Amino acid sequence: MEFVAVAVAGLVGSFCSTLSPTTELAWVNRLCSRGDIASELGSFLSPNANIHFPRSEGFLESTNRWSTLGTPNISVVVEVANENDVAETIKYANTHSLPFLAVNGGHGAISSLEAVNNGIQIWLNQLNSISIAKDGSTATIGGGAPSKHITETLWAENKQTVTGICECTSLIGPGLGGGHGALQANYRLVADQFVSLDMVLANGTLITVDENSDLWWGMKGAGHNFGVVTSITSKICDVPHNGLWSYTNFIFTHDKVEVLYETINEMLLPDQPQDIISFSFFTNIPAIDPENSVVIFFILREGKEAVGSEYTDPFTNLAKWLRMEETSPPCQKEGNTQLRFPVDLQEFNPTAQHAAFDLFSKTANEAPALAASLFLLEGYSIQGVKVIPADSTAVPNRDANLLISSYLVYKPDGEGLDTKAWDLGENMRQILFKGSGQEHMYSYVNYAAGNEGPRSWYGYEPWRLEKLRALKEKYDPEHRFSFYAPFD
Structure with missing residues (x-):
């Protein structure tokens, strides 16, 4: 690590020379005044590890996040190359009483991350074998x-x-x-x-x-x-099945919302076939309806060349793929705030669905900055999930049939827009939860906004949090x- 340590020390000097005297980052000031991270930590890291400082290309790449929600305050990034690098970085952080945060995809978006202040980010991207x-x-x-x-x-x-x-x-x-x-x-x-x-x-x-x-x-x-x-x-x-999947998709206007979710309840819930997945989301397509949001609904089936008319006909009578590839909007890190307000449901309440849809559509019209948002309703088959004993893992609520969440996307533009987005997401969630008649609100922890609380994330049985x-x-x-x- 001698060469790396010398190189890092040079980066520290270059970085520190560009700082304003009024810089308030205590850890950065300490780093610049002592310049010893290269020798103290760098000498314990493997040859392929790197240390990135603010304004460097590596720092910008590694700290660029999918959502600005709860952005952690990071002062230095350690790009680890093996597990020992992780261990040495944690020991260094502990010695200097610094917070640390491990990051891989950078898609964790929850308000609790903003508690990281002047922290060390442990970047895991090289651990991809x-x-x-x-x-x-x-x-x-x-x-x-x-x-x-x-x-x-x-x-x-x-x-x-x-x-x-x-x-x-x-x-x-x-x-x-x-x-x-x-x-x-x-x-x-x-x-x-x-x-x-x-x-x-x-x-x-x-x-x-x-x-x-x-x-x-x-x-x-x-x-x-x-x-x-x-x-x-x-x-x-x-x-x-040679990896074969088929799908069929539909677009429904606002007047079909209730009958759509009534039909999903009748056709697919509660015992959704194992080879079927359904998704729907509220979105805005002005070319189809310039005044209201629409619902995109699709069915996927594993192992068949076509979904089958027994599943598609009811929806055809009512009236691109998942958009989750690397080049699609949900994978881009463009400085947007992206909020999710998840809630697990057993089935759809069509009246509540329409009320949530109307609120989504009304807000998108009143606040064009939110027009790129979605409301996502995921209907995975869950037979395999249910067979695992509920008390055998920390995963709560394995019996939930539906994973529902807003997906509010906007460019940060002050507290007013933040408040409108948070109100929209939480109000839609409350509409669906109250319409469900369920006693407890479960919120999938990987989608959490941060205001739900531990019982919602990890389960309401007292023994779960105690354990x-x-x-x-x-x-x-x-x-x-x-x-x-x-x-x-």
């Missing part, structure tokens, strides 16, 4: 590997595993919160694929966690509260991992 076991039953996947890289690597060997539907997110990030995906009907959640986790605890200790550890329960559903996962060994399986907090006191007694949906 994938190796398939000789028997073909598992794969070991690096903590920074994005879903598209995982899918393409496995498919090249006629293998697959459960990932989220968005290509640009990581596998581990969503998996630590449970992880819904298109294959869950047959193979369960992302977290249910875990065989073992290599991770670094808050004190810099490297451990491997598997079913023999008491931490195993908490890592599957609330894992972001316990450590930095550097790699996982995950179950994989052969790709069936999580006991694990926290054992494995992270200083509460160093307390930035993403904390329960402490």
